[in-house]
Amino acid sequence: MRLATWNVNSAKSRLPRLLPWLDERAPDVVCLQETKLSDADWAAELDGPIAERGYEIAHHGQGRWNGVALLSRVGLTDVVRGLPDEPEFDGSVDARAVTATCGGLRVTSVYVPNGRTPDDPHYGFKLRWLEALRRQVTGGDAATTVVAGDMNIAPTDADVWDPAVFVDSTHVTPPEREALAALQATGLQDVVRDRWPTDRVFSYWDYRAGRFHKDLGMRIDLVLCGADPAGRVEAAWIDRKARKGSGPSDHAPVIVDLDDAPDGDIGPVVPPPSTPAKLPNRT
C-alpha cells in the first residue's frame, strides 16, 4: 500500500500537477493540505477527475484558507471532519484535519497552524491545536494510526537549511517541538527520518530567492506511523520531482510504501518451479 501526503497550496491551481502526479505515483491513500476550496467548489472542480482515477474522497474545506482531504482506493469509511474539542481562532474552527479508515489504518490528514510568530496569538493556537490532535490519537488505537500532513514544525535543527536563520522563529521553538514529541510519544514514528537518519531531507522550499534550486528548505511535512504501519515500511521518501518544473506547490509530496502482508503471512505459497517442458525442436 502506497501512502502519500502533499500540501498542494491550492488544489484548484495545482490540478495540472496533481492529476499527472496521481497517475505517475499511483498512491493508494493521499492526504492533501491547503486545498483552499469550499466543499462545494472542491466537488465541482476536483471530485470528477479524482473519482475517475478510482479514489473515494473526503474533503473538509473552508474556502480561501486551509482545507484538507483524504483520497483512498483501499476503502474510506468512518470519516470524521475536524478534531474533538478543536480549538478556535478568531471565533471559529478552521478546516485543518480529516480522518478516515483506509486499508485498515486510521489516517488523519492534518494542516497544523503556522503560528506566524512566537508572540502572535496564532502561536498559542498552534500549541492548543497540537494538543487537541494528541488527544484524538490517545482516544483511538495508536497502533493502527497514521497522522500525515504539514506539521509546520521542523523536528530538529537537521530539518532546516540553516538553524541560525530560524532563531526565534516559529517551526523550531522548543514548545512546538515538545508538542510534536508529545504527539509522537503516543506511539507514532517519523518514518522518513527513521529511513534517512543522517541525510539532508527537505519537503518545503520557499518560492523566493531560488531556495529550491539551492536546496535551502525545511522538513515540515511528516508521516507519523503507529506500530503496525511503522513495522511495514518498505520505502519512505520525498518526491522532489513534484517540486520542479512549472507551477509547483512550494511543498513536495512525502511517499511511504507499506508491506501489505500482515505479520506471519509470508504471502502466497508458490510451488517450486517445475522443469520447463522442452520446446519441440524446429527443423
Add this chain to the structure above:
DNA sequence: ATGTCACGTGAAACGTGA
C-alpha cells in the same frame, strides 16, 4: 534582495497569509 505564490476584491493594484 523583503527576491514568490495564491486568493479576494472588483476590474488594477493591493492586502493578507504563507
